[in-house]
Amino acid sequence: METNQNTEVLCLEGLKKSFGDLLVLDNIDLRVTKGETIVILGASGSGKSTMLRCVNFMEVPSGGRIILHGEQVGKENQNGSRTYDEKSLSDLRSRVGMVFQHFNLFPHMTVKQNVMEGPRTVLKCDQAECERRAKLYLDKVGLGWKADAWPSELSGGQQQRVAIARALAMEPDIMLFDEATSALDPELVGEVLETMKQLAEEGMTMLIVTHELGFAYTVADRVLFLSKGKILEQGAPEAVLINPKEEATKNFLRGHGSFRLPEPNLD
Amino acid sequence: MDYQWDFSAVVTYWPVLLVGLKNTIILAAVCLVLGLFFGLFVGAARYSSNRLVNWPATAFVEVFRNTPVLVQIMWFYFAFPIISPIEVNAFTAATLGLTLNTVAFSSEIYRAGIQSISKGQWEAAKALGMTYTEQMRRIILPQAIRRMVPAFTNRAVELVKMTSLASVIAYGELMHQAKTISIIAFNPIEMYTSVAIIFFVLIAPLSLLVQRLEMKKRKSS
Ligand SMILES: Nc1ncnc2c1ncn2[C@@H]1O[C@H](COP(=O)(O)OP(=O)(O)O)[C@@H](O)[C@H]1O
Ligand SMILES: [Mg+2]
Secondary structure (H helix, E strand, O other), X not given: OHHHHOXXXXXXXXXXXXXXXXXXXXXXXXXXXXXXXXXXXXXXXXXXXXXXXXXXXXXXXXXXXXXXXXXXXXXXOOOOOEEOOHHHHHXXXXXXXXXOOOOOOOOOOOHHHHHHHHHHHHOOOOHHHHHHHHHHHHHHOOOHHHOOOOHHHOOHHHHHHHHHHHHHOOOOOEEEEEOOOOOOOHHHXXXXXXXXXXXXXXXXXXXXXXXXXXXXXXXXXXXXXXXXXXXXXXXXXXXXXXXXXXXXXXXXXXXXXXXOOOOOOOO | OOOOOOOHHHHHOHHXXXXXXXXXXXXXXXXXXXXXXXXXXXXXXXXXXXXXXXXXXXHHHHHHHOOOHHHHHHHHHHHHHHHOOOOOOHHHHHHHHHHHHHHHHHHHHHHHHHHOOOHHHHHHHHHOOOOHHHHHHHHHHHHHHHHHHHHHHHHHHHHHHHHHHHHHHOOOOHHHHHHHHHHHHXXXXXXXXXXXXXXXXXXXXXXXXXXXXXXXXXXXX
8 A cells, every 4th residue: 555655656857948048947856656736836937837848748858857657758869868759748748637827728619528629639539438538527627517518608717627627538647737726816716726626635646836825735745846947945835834944935935925824723 | 875785795695604604613613722722731831930841831922922913824824834844724824823822812811810829729739648730630720710711701702803814815704705795796885894793793792701700700709
């Protein structure tokens, strides 16, 4: 049981990314075990999005290794650099779910078609299997009753939950959330965080970039603080959010004054 | 003002006009289908980041957008046969001129239509694991083509009008037939009036469709 829980889903070793002369990620090391929920914090421009986008190769890393379920992505060349063919990258992406700030639902498809699109086009599932997954994952995010609606008919919160269902329908090994609630009206944030919390409780492995510190505190197993492309500080939520060691982390937390610790649990 | 209108020759030569109408429609339809088909590839080439691909495509588009169609048709009829291995009759020359013109314009419509789709759509499709072709075919083109329909219909209108230029190389479309009859029957006034009416009846519904589509597009965006 113990060994099973410690299965490593994702491993980043010395991950580097630069855009031209700008070094955005500087030697990131990270091991993510199955079922772990990791929240990534950091000021704007610190490289949070780039880090997530390297995991599924939306951005191709400039250096370092990315290992998903023990398999390293890409082929090694003679000189040690790596090449990545489209087939192996799309295969990797089909095993990593991603949820975007702006949902990016496909507006020409109904809610159900949105969820079925990945299984159908990428995994080549048959119609019955596509339908089964659409029903299962739309129910999971509480939107089974909206299956035949168009994305434009939904609230922002509902659209984001459909986007989560669309990613889940691929039955990925890990889910990435890049500021999934930042574009939402305040009253719609809760329903999306609730869905994410439920996924965490069901044992989904997740990397979450968010500014919702209360959520980070209650849901994360581990919190990373990213600064200038490095993991400056990491640990249990209590450690990073309440007793940060680094000055930059303290400053960042001070800038998010609305964060309130939950009442102590007395049972 | 005391001109005596006499449309009797129009009635007499009606079958000749009908042949012209048929040829007009054939020329327009062939050029439209070929133009839209190859326009997609030229549009994709112009969208490519590879300079060896996008530079020739851009040059092609600029040449055809910046020269008169009449000159293009004349060129394909008189100059092209010198370098062409196949025989170039009036239909071939007109088809080449009008098709390549349509390719040039429609490639721009494709390009603009594809670029109007937000980056997030590409990203979402890519993140699901779709290959470039799948992203294009399943996500981008279905949305882009919807936005392109008014512009394409507009192109069809222009194309039908441009077919009349093929009369200068004696292709037997509506205008050429009318010219022929008017010489035989000495009635250019009635002949060209009739041709104008026939073109109007042919084109007006298309124009109306363009307006409808554009209104719908404005409402939906
Ligand atoms: N495609 C890109 N091209 C050039 N620079 C980029 C690109 N994407 C991100 N950057 C730069 O990388 C840095 C980190 O960006 P990002 O990862 O989006 O930060 P965060 O998500 O933490 O706000 C920023 O300075 C940003 O301008
Ligand atoms: Mg970001």
